[in-house]
Amino acid sequence: MAKVVSSRKSCSVNPLKMSQPIGGALAFMGIANAMPVLHGSQGCTAFGLVLFVRHFREAIPLQTTAMNEVSTILGGMENIEEALLNIHARAKPELIGLCTTGLTETRGEDIMGELKLIRSRHPELQELPIVFVETPDYKDSFQDGWANTVARIVCELVDKPRFPIPGQVNLLAGSHLTAADIEEIVDTIEAFGLKAVVLPDLSGSLDGHIPQDFSPTTIGGTKVREIRSMGGSLATIAIGRQMEKAAIELESRSGVSYTVFDRLTGLEENDRFLMHLSGLSGQPVPEKLRRRRSQLVDAMLDSHFHFGGKKIAIAAEPDLLWAIGALFAEMGAKISVAVTTTRSPLLERMPCEEVLIGDLEDLETRAGDSDLILTHSHGRQASRRLGIPLMRIGLPTFDRLGASHALNVGYRGSMKLIFQAANLLLEREDEDCKKPWGNGAAAAQIV
Amino acid sequence: MALLNVKVQEVFDEPGCEKNRSKSEKERKKGCSKQLVPGAAAGGCAFDGAKIALQPIADVAHIVHGPIACEGNSWDNRGAKSSGPELYRTGFTTDISENDVIYGGEKKLFRAIREAIEKYHPQAVFVYQTCVPALIGDEIEMVCKSASEKFGKPVIPINAPGFVGSKNLGNKLAGEALLEHVIGTREPEFTTPYDINIIGEYNLAGELWQVKPLLDRLGIRILACLSGDGRYNDIASSHRARAAMMVCSKAMINVARKMEERYGIPFFEGSFYGISDTSDALRNIARLLVERGAPEELLARTESLIAEEEARAWEKLRVYRPRLAGKKVLLFTGGVKSWSIVSALQEVGLTIVGTSVKKSTDEDKERVKALLGEEAHMFDELPPREMYRMLKESRADIMLSGGRSQFVALKAKMPWLDINQERHHAYAAYVGMVALVEEIDKSLHNPIWEQVRKAAPWEDN
Numbered sequence: 028m029a030k031v032v033s034s035r036k037s038c039s040v041n042p043l044k045m046s047q048p049i050g051g052a053l054a055f056m057g058i059a060n061a062m063p064v065l066h067g068s069q070g071c072t073a074f075g076l077v078l079f080v081r082h083f084r085e086a087i088p089l090q091t092t093a094m095n096e097v098s099t100i101l102g103g104m105e106n107i108e109e110a111l112l113n114i115h116a117r118a119k120p121e122l123i124g125l126c127t128t129g130l131t132e133t134r135g136e137d138i139m140g141e142l143k144l145i146r147s148r149h150p151e152l153q154e155l156p157i158v159f160v161e162t163p164d165y166k167d168s169f170q171d172g173w174a175n176t177v178a179r180i181v182c183e184l185v186d187k188p189r190f191p192i193p194g195q196v197n198l199l200a201g202s203h204l205t206a207a208d209i210e211e212i213v214d215t216i217e218a219f220g221l222k223a224v225v226l227p228d229l230s231g232s233l234d235g236h237i238p239q240d241f242s243p244t245t246i247g248g249t250k251v252r253e254i255r256s257m258g259g260s261l262a263t264i265a266i267g268r269q270m271e272k273a274a275i276e277l278e279s280r281s282g283v284s285y286t287v288f289d290r291l292t293g294l295e296e297n298d299r300f301l302m303h304l305s306g307l308s309g310q311p312v313p314e315k316l317r318r319r320r321s322q323l324v325d326a327m328l329d330s331h332f333h334f335g336g337k338k339i340a341i342a343a344e345p346d347l348l349w350a351i352g353a354l355f356a357e358m359g360a361k362i363s364v365a366v367t368t369t370r371s372p373l374l375e376r377m378p379c380e381e382v383l384i385g386d387l388e389d390l391e392t393r394a395g396d397s398d399l400i401l402t403h404s405h406g407r408q409a410s411r412r413l414g415i416p417l418m419r420i421g422l423p424t425f426d427r428l429g430a431s432h433a434l435n436v437g438y439r440g441s442m443k444l445i446f447q448a449a450n451l452l453l454e455r456e457d458e459d460c461k462k463p464w465g466n467g468a469a470a471a472q473i474v
Numbered sequence: 475m476a477l478l479n480v481k482v483q484e485v486f487d488e489p490g491c492e493k494n495r496s497k498s499e500k501e502r503k504k505g506c507s508k509q510l511v512p513g514a515a516a517g518g519c520a521f522d523g524a525k526i527a528l529q530p531i532a533d534v535a536h537i538v539h540g541p542i543a544c545e546g547n548s549w550d551n552r553g554a555k556s557s558g559p560e561l562y563r564t565g566f567t568t569d570i571s572e573n574d575v576i577y578g579g580e581k582k583l584f585r586a587i588r589e590a591i592e593k594y595h596p597q598a599v600f601v602y603q604t605c606v607p608a609l610i611g612d613e614i615e616m617v618c619k620s621a622s623e624k625f626g627k628p629v630i631p632i633n634a635p636g637f638v639g640s641k642n643l644g645n646k647l648a649g650e651a652l653l654e655h656v657i658g659t660r661e662p663e664f665t666t667p668y669d670i671n672i673i674g675e676y677n678l679a680g681e682l683w684q685v686k687p688l689l690d691r692l693g694i695r696i697l698a699c700l701s702g703d704g705r706y707n708d709i710a711s712s713h714r715a716r717a718a719m720m721v722c723s724k725a726m727i728n729v730a731r732k733m734e735e736r737y738g739i740p741f742f743e744g745s746f747y748g749i750s751d752t753s754d755a756l757r758n759i760a761r762l763l764v765e766r767g768a769p770e771e772l773l774a775r776t777e778s779l780i781a782e783e784e785a786r787a788w789e790k791l792r793v794y795r796p797r798l799a800g801k802k803v804l805l806f807t808g809g810v811k812s813w814s815i816v817s818a819l820q821e822v823g824l825t826i827v828g829t830s831v832k833k834s835t836d837e838d839k840e841r842v843k844a845l846l847g848e849e850a851h852m853f854d855e856l857p858p859r860e861m862y863r864m865l866k867e868s869r870a871d872i873m874l875s876g877g878r879s880q881f882v883a884l885k886a887k888m889p890w891l892d893i894n895q896e897r898h899h900a901y902a903a904y905v906g907m908v909a910l911v912e913e914i915d916k917s918l919h920n921p922i923w924e925q926v927r928k929a930a931p932w933e934d935n
């Protein structure tokens with residue numbers, strides 16, 4: 028049980044947090060043929076774009092309503108209208124996602140009402156789904172922006188069920204899941220003879236593949252048609268506590284009951300997940316997965332030597348913090364520092380004394396005697412200054428390749444996480460042996 | 475706010491800018507930024523531009539006053555290098571919350587400045603204004619003034635909130651802030667007749683360090699660089715330089731011109747990209763210094779250095795000629811006036827089949843035509859879809875451009891090289907030009923291309 032504390036600083040130093048609108052925009056990027064738009068000044072979009080390009084190493088569809096000082100003061104409806112028309116004409120998306128920013132939220136506008144008017148003025152927009160989300164920068168964080176957006180997508184697009192679709196389950200994917208994670212979960216679901224509709228599906232759009240032709244919109248992801256069908260599914264599975272909001276929304280619209288899996292790391296959590304799938308499908312757990320379980324057990328046995336008593340400092344958004352922190356605590360490590368960005372019911376449950384809602388300066392000042400740091404690429408400066416290895420997790424990972432293909436869920440993902448961390452800890456032990464005050468010297472004295 | 479508008483107008487009305495002088499009075503008032511099209515705009519905001527221009531000052535704490543978006547989404551993402559302090563790479567922001575939006579963020583900003591000073595002991599603090607606090611009326615000038623008095627340190631307001639305009643405008647507003655609050659506030663420990671300022675060079679990927687050895691050999695001292703590998707004190711005492719070079723487009727022309735006006739520092743506009751441009755730049759530096767009283771023998775020494783360096787560079791480039799001759803290049807430099815890159819590329823046998831002239835003046839366009847011949851395409855705007863098609867149809871063998879179009883090329887399975895801001899390689903001066911050609915060669919001749927272009931054996935065609 029952890030105490031949750033908010034930083035009292037006036038100056039956030041080396042931010043861990045990113046803003047809501049780009050979290051929202053990324054969620055829209057998990058939908059096929061979509062174009063996300065930030066309703067704000069062009070700079071917000073440019074920063075979001077650069078951030079995602081550096082992380083995914085992919086072209087990023089992201090537009091702006093290009094507000095300036097005057098249009099902000101007068102109200103941005105004309106800009107929204109013009110943006111929608113331009114995007115419709117040029118990029119021909121199947122969905123436009125509109126996220127507000129701090130700037131336009133400060134002024135405050137009735138965008139929902141205006142959207143209706145805009146549609147009525149322009150018949151060509153009549154059929155085009157336009158999902159609008161309030162995502163002020165000065166509130167909450169990236170993860171919240173993602174979660175709020177998915178809930179809004181469900182609310183706008185999921186139809187009342189006309190008939191049940193046998194064997195279809197909804198998979199609501201949290202912002203902390205990579206393309207590889209989503210693929211792994213879908214494979215697992217399919218191994219039980221079920222079919223998953225993933226929302227949002229970054230494994231279709233930002234997994235790094237070569238499309239047939241050039242497209243200005245997303246090059247894959249959940250189809251609008253599939254989203255509409257989610258009301259007919261057998262059940263909803265939400266991965267990450269952040270997705271509960273969308274799951275509730277889905278249930279209240281269509282009656283599809285949901286189960287939240289706070290994490291898919293570690294042995295027991297994945298056992299539970301498989302039992303759940305087995306229950307839904309009426310199928311036994313396939314042999315292939317039993318084998319993987321046994322591989323994870325073996326990995327835990329081989330690796331636990333290196334985790335016991337090790338101090339691990341983690342900074343990540345709540346769902347990722349929980350997924351990784353809980354796993355390593357189960358391996359015998361001590362979570363020496365836990366820093367996060369926003370509130371979540373998971374924080375109190377963290378296996379450490381305190382969880383701080385703060386920044387990477389907080390991490391750096393507390394992590395001095397830790398053995399391993401886990402956070403996104405911005406932790407590289409702290410890691411170097413402290414001389415403690417950094418294992419990069421989450422977004423942005425801009426100074427390493429293959430972020431989309433990092434696998435952190437399921438038996439296999441857990442095994443990879445464990446090996447990756449254990450190897451870094453091992454390397455450090457090796458280096459310590461060389462130092463005169465390390466174990467090597469102690470051993471030499473005994474001889 | 476009203477004050478800022480006046481500043482923006484003034485900056486737009488830049489007499490030092492050739493392009494501006496050719497416009498009518500009314501056109502000039504509109505400024506050089508085109509009206510942005512909602513839903514079809516790309517590019518950074520004024521705050522982004524201001525940050526790009528000043529963040530390279532390495533011993534300053536750069537505090538961004540605003541919600542998390544402005545700094546949280548973008549910090550430590552620029553390639554400016556420092557030979558000393560790392561403080562400039564620390565992200566500071568007030569991360570204002572809903573409460574601050576309602577009650578105002580000035581107090582928080584003041585406390586943030588205190589925290590940064592107490593914890594990090596910077597030479598100075600720069601405070602960047604952003605959209606939300608500008609909209610609610612936070613007066614950063616006032617906060618900076620009282621913080622400066624209270625803590626006995628320069629605390630400089632950089633008033634370029636994103637929504638006032640483009641990156642380019644932000645560059646200029648940043649320059650204005652330096653002119654108003656920093657330049658001329660300190661004195662250098664000593665001066666020499668060989669002191670120069672370099673304005674508008676950000677030391678991306680360490681490019682300044684490709685230039686500096688040349689200047690060192692000539693005994694020329696960079697008194698201050700604005701702002702690559704910059705130090706607060708150097709910039710504060712930069713008004714004692716004898717001459718200045720203004721690098722890179724028109725980004726900081728206001729600074730160069732006003733320093734000439736105020737302190738009599740003559741400047742020229744030059745570039746360190748390409749062999750002949752580098753030579754010209756060195757010549758101009760030497761000439762201005764001699765005009766300002768440096769011993770004349772500097773000119774001869776400069777010429778002999780140029781001769782030696784050019785010979786060495788051409789010698790190195792010659793090796794590539796047989797490997798590169800006839801290859802077709804698409805060059806999208808985003809308007810950086812680096813036409814001497816073109817001549818070096820041509821020298822090794824590359825053909826430029828297309829280039830962008832989006833930000834170029836008519837005069838520039840004529841120059842391009844003269845250089846490339848009539849066949850080369852000049853694109854005002856080349857939509858990504860078109861770019862993709864060109865590459866896909868192999869109308870070019872390699873594209874040199876900024877990061878934005880990287881994936882257009884790579885997805886078309888075409889070699890691509892980053893020549894804009896986020897690049898990892900330094901391409902300045904003589905060694906830089908050789909490095910660029912070397913990179914082109916590596917990229918073109920990488921063995922992957924043949925494999926990745928082949929269809930899988932189970933696919934038709």
Ligand code: SF4
Nearest residue numbers: 068070071544605636
């Ligand atoms: S446009 Fe305004 S709010 Fe957006 S990043 Fe630039 S300064 Fe910040």
